[in-house]
Amino acid sequence: MSSAQLEIQLIASLVAIACAIPGTFLVLRKMAMISDAISHSILPGIVIGFFITQDLNSPVLILLAALTGIITVVLVEYIQKTGLVKEDTAIGLVFPALFSIGVILIAKNANDIHLDVDAVLLGELAFAPFDRLLVSGVDLGPKSLWIIGTILLITITLLIAFFKELKVSTFDAGLASALGFSPMVIHYGLMTVSSVTTVGAFDAVGAILVVALMIAPAASAYLITNNLKRMLAYAICFGVISAVSGYWLAHWLDASIAGSITSVLGILFLTIYLFAPNKGIIAILYREKQQRTEVSLLTFLLHLKNHTDETERHVNHLNEHINWQKVRSKTVLDLALKNNMIRIENKIVSLTEKGNDFTTQAIDYIITNEDSQIEGMKDDFFLFRG
Amino acid sequence: MLGSFAVLRKQSLLGDAISHAALPGIAIAFLITGAKDTNTLLLGALISGLVGTFWIQGIISKTHLKSDTALGLILSLFFGFGMLLLTYIQKQPNANQAGLDKYLFGQAATLVESDVWLMSIVTGICLLVLLLFWKEFKILLFDADYTKTLGFNTKFIDILITTFIVLAIVLGLQTVGVVLMSAMLLAPAAAARQWTNSLSMMVFLAAIFGAFSGVFGTAISASQNNLSTGPVIVIVAGIFVLISFVFSPGRGLLFKQIRFIKNRRDLKLHKTLAFMYHIAKTHEDISHPHTIKILNNFQGYTKGTLQKLVDKRYVKLESGNWSLTNEGYKTAANLYNQQSENNE
Numbered sequence: 232m233s234s235a236q237l238e239i240q241l242i243a244s245l246v247a248i249a250c251a252i253p254g255t256f257l258v259l260r261k262m263a264m265i266s267d268a269i270s271h272s273i274l275p276g277i278v279i280g281f282f283i284t285q286d287l288n289s290p291v292l293i294l295l296a297a298l299t300g301i302i303t304v305v306l307v308e309y310i311q312k313t314g315l316v317k318e319d320t321a322i323g324l325v326f327p328a329l330f331s332i333g334v335i336l337i338a339k340n341a342n343d344i345h346l347d348v349d350a351v352l353l354g355e356l357a358f359a360p361f362d363r364l365l366v367s368g369v370d371l372g373p374k375s376l377w378i379i380g381t382i383l384l385i386t387i388t389l390l391i392a393f394f395k396e397l398k399v400s401t402f403d404a405g406l407a408s409a410l411g412f413s414p415m416v417i418h419y420g421l422m423t424v425s426s427v428t429t430v431g432a433f434d435a436v437g438a439i440l441v442v443a444l445m446i447a448p449a450a451s452a453y454l455i456t457n458n459l460k461r462m463l464a465y466a467i468c469f470g471v472i473s474a475v476s477g478y479w480l481a482h483w484l485d486a487s488i489a490g491s492i493t494s495v496l497g498i499l500f501l502t503i504y505l506f507a508p509n510k511g512i513i514a515i516l517y518r519e520k521q522q523r524t525e526v527s528l529l530t531f532l533l534h535l536k537n538h539t540d541e542t543e544r545h546v547n548h549l550n551e552h553i554n555w556q557k558v559r560s561k562t563v564l565d566l567a568l569k570n571n572m573i574r575i576e577n578k579i580v581s582l583t584e585k586g587n588d589f590t591t592q593a594i595d596y597i598i599t600n601e602d603s604q605i606e607g608m609k610d611d612f613f614l615f616r617g
Numbered sequence: 618m619l620g621s622f623a624v625l626r627k628q629s630l631l632g633d634a635i636s637h638a639a640l641p642g643i644a645i646a647f648l649i650t651g652a653k654d655t656n657t658l659l660l661g662a663l664i665s666g667l668v669g670t671f672w673i674q675g676i677i678s679k680t681h682l683k684s685d686t687a688l689g690l691i692l693s694l695f696f697g698f699g700m701l702l703l704t705y706i707q708k709q710p711n712a713n714q715a716g717l718d719k720y721l722f723g724q725a726a727t728l729v730e731s732d733v734w735l736m737s738i739v740t741g742i743c744l745l746v747l748l749l750f751w752k753e754f755k756i757l758l759f760d761a762d763y764t765k766t767l768g769f770n771t772k773f774i775d776i777l778i779t780t781f782i783v784l785a786i787v788l789g790l791q792t793v794g795v796v797l798m799s800a801m802l803l804a805p806a807a808a809a810r811q812w813t814n815s816l817s818m819m820v821f822l823a824a825i826f827g828a829f830s831g832v833f834g835t836a837i838s839a840s841q842n843n844l845s846t847g848p849v850i851v852i853v854a855g856i857f858v859l860i861s862f863v864f865s866p867g868r869g870l871l872f873k874q875i876r877f878i879k880n881r882r883d884l885k886l887h888k889t890l891a892f893m894y895h896i897a898k899t900h901e902d903i904s905h906p907h908t909i910k911i912l913n914n915f916q917g918y919t920k921g922t923l924q925k926l927v928d929k930r931y932v933k934l935e936s937g938n939w940s941l942t943n944e945g946y947k948t949a950a951n952l953y954n955q956q957s958e959n960n961e
Binding site for chain 2 (some may be wrong): 249252258261262263266267293301310313319320323324327328330331334335338339439440442443445447449452453481484485486487489490491492494496497500504512513515615
């Protein structure tokens with residue numbers, strides 16, 4: 232592993248961490264699409280900055296780009312506040328307009344320079360190590376490493392300093408303002424951080440990857456845990472893992488690094504989406520099936536309780552009466568038998584003591600809707616768990 | 618046109634997501650066929666756009682992730698994957714690969730006659746389906762539960778709308794490119810929404826706005842050097858939206874402001890009138906003249922409001938004295954009654 236490779240991976244990992252932190256909050260605040268909007272609309276900021284400084288590497292560029300990002304947020308909010316359109320429409324209107332302005336500016340005035348839409352949107356991580364920071368002739372490492380490192384440091388400092396405020400205002404804006412933090416300040420602070428991170432990172436990895444790195448790790452982490460601190464930690468881990476493995480994938484395929492990091496993120500998310508213990512698709516489907524069976528069981532038991540007549544309780548009769556398929560009735564019967572709730576004698580089904588109690592309790596719960604009634608049943612049945 | 622549905626269904630950003638999600642489809646279609654045939658590429662884009670859309674819906678309905686997260690996620694992941702494939706293709710020894718990235722940013726100038734035909738045909742089909750299923754679309758849009766109880770197959774209609782939105786986006790990609798497609802979908806519809814509350818009117822207006830911004834945008838970009846078509850079209854559409862926001866009669870900002878000011882004036886007028894009424898009530902003769910000076914320490918009073926009251930014949934002015942007319946007295950009394958009624 233050469234030093235250039237190491238540096239690329241280092242930059243990618245730092246970007247991943249820097250994106251994961253604001254990304255987590257964006258996802259929690261339902262503002263994920265804002266990051267997409269910011270990443271597109273910083274283009275005119277960069278272009279204007281370039282006209283002023285005539286230098287692609289000046290810090291003014293980053294400043295202006297971040298400013299455009301904040302302008303985007305303000306514009307979106309203003310449009311939304313007029314009540315004429317919904318928030319998502321507002322986002323969808325603002326950023327293409329800004330992006331178009333950027334593209335037109337480039338096309339009109341900057342045709343001959345190295346400022347190309349592809350470069351902004353897609354970025355090229357592979358070249359990052361060649362752009363080195365030289366301070367009085369001493370090579371201090373790649374420039375983007377320094378930029379993203381600084382941004383990360385600021386982000387982490389802010390995160391630690393304002394963790395409590397962020398947490399409260401994210402989950403309960405009302406409480407936050409009652410406690411005297413201004414949600415507005417925190418909101419715009421977060422937006423500024425996201426904006427700066429996007430700008431700092433796009434240079435290295437491109438706008439699309441920034442969006443992917445902000446949202447995907449946070450979304451994956453959100454599927455696994457409900458704890459904010461853990462979610463942050465998971466998001467950072469996922470980001471770094473996919474940054475490093477994405478690099479090697481790109482190395483192996485000889486393709487775009489940004490693209491392959493995103494693809495790894497995608498695979499990661501898909502896996503978690505399918506297999507996450509509580510919120511994955513498979514777990515949810517299983518739970519839904521379980522709940523359906525249990526609802527059937529309850530219906531079945533109620534039916535038994537209501538009918539004392541033997542013909543009504545005959546196994547064959549149940550099939551037609553409750554209108555279930557054969558397989559389904561069998562599952563329900565088996566489940567009931569296993570739990571000792573029914574007895575079958577000569578194909579006549581009757582409730583046992585336990586089944587009778589259970590049904591009574593269930594009816595009580597359905598009628599009163601009081602949680603205390605079912606405390607004891609929660610362990611045995613999915614149905615009564617939330 | 619279809620954008621109207623997207624806007625009303627609060628799926629505005631879907632267009633953005635789909636246009637990004639179409640990229641891997643294009644790349645995969647190219648990888649499989651090895652040829653740059655528009656139809657196959659579009660088919661690939663359509664399929665991957667649909668996959669993206671349904672995955673988004675799956676995420677929203679099955680997990681606790683919100684729609685914005687799902688959109689952003691799918692958008693960036695698909696696009697990244699598409700980029701990976703594109704760069705991978707670029708390394709392949711295949712002369713045909715050049716120009717695939719044109720799909721990214723769009724180039725109306727590269728369209729050939731057959732593409733235009735394809736577009737017209739698809740637009741025709743869209744129109745036809747829209748007319749056929751108009752009632753179903755409309756009802757699903759505004760009251761999905763009701764539609765279900767009426768026995769319509771909501772899933773089918775839903776898929777139908779989504780498919781056509783995806784189709785429209787994929788076709789538009791060639792013209793304006795990935796980034797600007799969402800604006801093309803949204804802007805005309807958002808502009809049209811400001812002018813009308815009726816769905817058919819809105820769809821119609823959106824189509825007109827869209828067509829106009831297309832024509833103007835192309836004209837402007839053709840008249841100048843170095844202007845790519847897509848961004849100009851989007852800017853023109855954006856200007857349409859801005860104008861609609863400001864000037865539309867029912868919902869526009871300008872008229873809202875005017876209404877606001879007018880209401881405030883009316884309120885002032887009422888206040889002054891009520892004040893006068895209270896003074897006049899204490900006298901037996903309601904038209905007994907009072908000096909204007911009494912009104913001076915009253916807040917709602919200005920010379921303008923007084924003049925207006927005179928114009929309305931509620932008040933008579935005689936050499937620095939005012940007096941309520943019969944009509945004015947009655948109105949003021951009713952005003953008071955109305956207020957107390959409202960309070961109860």
